[in-house]
Amino acid sequence: MTPRVGVIGLGAMGMGTATALLERGLTVTGFDISPQACASFEAHGGQSASSPAALAAQSDIVLLVVVNADQVEQVLFGDQGVVGSLERGGLVMQCATVAPSVARRLGERLADAGLEMLDAPISGGATKARTGQLSVMASGSSLAFDKAAPALDAMAATVYRLGSEPGTGSSMKLVNQLLAGVHIASAAEAMALGIRMGLDPDTVYEVITHSAGNSWMFENRVPHILKGDYTPLSAVDIFVKDLNIVHETGRELAMSMPVASSALQQFTAAKGAGFGREDDAAVIKVYQRLSGITLPEAANDPGEG
Known part of the structure; x- marks a missing residue:
């Protein structure tokens, strides 16, 4: 079954990625604090959610394409966060640039919540995001990579498998x-x-x-x-x-x-x-x-x- 994908953060990179996923036949839901960004994604044929929790409730994979570690913390564990709404066994692909120590700790906390995490920072800029040709520097379990495969195939030209634990990516x-x-x-x-x-x-x-x-x-x-x-x-x-x-x-x-x-x-x-x-x-x-x-x-x- 084709997984449902949620993308949190519809800036230049997130919008391009979400649109590339959509154009490759995946069901994609987006969320951003900007109503204009959500409306723009809907104009591309996607659907938007009212909160990270609402997005997670209708997703199997959640991509975080936000700006920093504070935003990652908020969308995962804050009020109306992903954790608690994403079904157990679901996958979080953490694409923001954060410190390796932050990524390792996120992996531990998500595992405690029954979720998989792929530490998956991205590179290539907005143009390559839009065309599904990003480079992904990823680390996580084999199960996490397997779950992420449909999204990675759609968004990336190259996926580097760098290790089995969050933090290496x-x-x-x-x-x-x-x-x-x-x-x-x-x-x-x-x-x-x-x-x-x-x-x-x-x-x-x-x-x-x-x-x-x-x-x-x-x-x-x-x-x-x-x-x-x-x-x-x-x-x-x-x-x-x-x-x-x-x-x-x-x-x-x-x-x-x-x-x-x-x-x-x-x-x-x-x-x-x-x-x-x-x-x-x-x-x-x-x-x-x-x-x-x-x-x-x-x-x-x-x-x-």
Whole structure:
């Protein structure tokens, strides 16, 4: 029997994932605190629930595509939470970026409630979420993987089976987020340097994307800068959160990570300057404030962006 899937969190990643699941023939229910997000999912042919509990009552698998550990806690264990409504033996796929220690503890608590958990952070951005081509860094029991298979087949191009216990998937996601955050901050600094030296920004992009200094994040994020479009596909606030988790995990391990810490400071500065809800490429605006560089402007918008 095809499992019923619930998706909690209908932001850029959650909406794309829920829609991809729906288009592959699964019965999908969505929930978000934003009525507009729920209405948008319904417009795509999905159904929405009034609460996480209501969603869980009509689901076999519940995906959590929320922002942080506090939201995970609330939707699972808060008033009108998933636990208590999801039938025993049901599966929670925890896709948010959280500390490995948080993922391990969640696995224990869900097991105590008679539920399976797949620690399943995702990567690939909103575009790959929408097309069902995410990378999933997953760990959990064989039973959890078996239960998750229909959803994973529909939402992911690649599923990495990293271990049998929650926590390993989240550990791998932290490695990814460390690199992603550093690469975005480096891309912004490199573009700021080029602009400050008088180079044409479009030419910098053309040359670097065909040179050894290129990175996936440079190639993906710099076009946002060139267009002056900081519509948040992944916000500055996300990397303040994720690089803080990297920093805190390093502290737990007594491991110094100066490069990640430097990137965290740049994202924190961007947040402090009021750009927290803008696209993470807006970290370049820190250099605009400090060095007076002129950034490309959005078409038909003479403002700062």
